[in-house]
Amino acid sequence: MPAHPVRPGRTPDRLKDRPTWLISRAFARSSALLAAGFEADGDGLRGYHYRLLAALEQWGPASQADLGRDTGIDRSDVTAALTELESRGLVERRVDPDHRRRKIVTITPQGGDALVGLDAVIDRTQAAVLAPLTAAQRRQFVDLMAKLLD
Amino acid sequence: MPAHPVRPGRTPDRLKDRPTWLISRAFARSSALLAAGFEADGDGLRGYHYRLLAALEQWGPASQADLGRDTGIDRSDVTAALTELESRGLVERRVDPDHRRRKIVTITPQGGDALVGLDAVIDRTQAAVLAPLTAAQRRQFVDLMAKLLD
């Protein structure tokens, strides 16, 4: 899904150097590239699924509430995304025997494979997004963005 | 955003340094701050309205299609936003006598006033977005983002 075309050199002065504008354009491009990648090779999965699988792979089984806190996804959206992941056999949910109101989510081997597959999609997208920058500029960019989000 | 509770230091490694992730977080924060600013002082107007008014103020009357290209807004969304602006008396639309399928949009004096008012909202938002950065880093940031969008 290509970002909506902007006529080169015709961005209003009021917008063109403003961080909020630059960020929104960067996001438009980045998410368009990401969507194209997921569409081509994502097997119907989206950002929420990737986030959840990444958290599970890194830290192991977790409750849904903890997953939400770790990934910045609302509890209700966690539920929906996990249902989709579960129906694909990428995660398993079972009630915590010690706290029966809680469900422990585990990533399956297939879930691990899917995650690796998505990594490739994601990595290709990073390369496309950063294409205009040199290696040094890329490092600077990541560094500044991290600071911005402190 | 996640203005939603995110456990600090618990972002999965697969996400935390990826440009697409950083960009989406930055966009979330930026647009949340922008929305808050518009809510407080924007008189019901939003980003699209500001972009359109800015383009009109700078280059004078234009067709809706040209406005879309200049501001990165889809034609259909231009139509909707202009309808709102028109109902507030901030722009005028009339059929181009030379090309009757086209509508020429003109900003009104009230539209100019509204634009100046929104400038203040926007400026405050830039400051909030860039708050974590030093002056030198802010220049670097704008510079890198501009390169990224080449």
Place this chain on the structure above:
DNA sequence: TGTCCAATGTTGGCCATTCCAACATAGGCG
């Protein structure tokens, strides 16, 4: 011990941003 409070998962909804499909109409260009 019993009562109240907080956390959990779920359902169902809302909003904003962006983009797309389809359409009628109007002009340009051959």
Place this chain on the structure above:
DNA sequence: CGCCTATGTTGGAATGGCCAACATTGGACA
């Protein structure tokens, strides 16, 4: 003249983010 493109419009979709309400469960603590 006929074709093709541009234009404005309507309506819808995907994605991400958020919130309220609910039943259930367990912990805290009086």
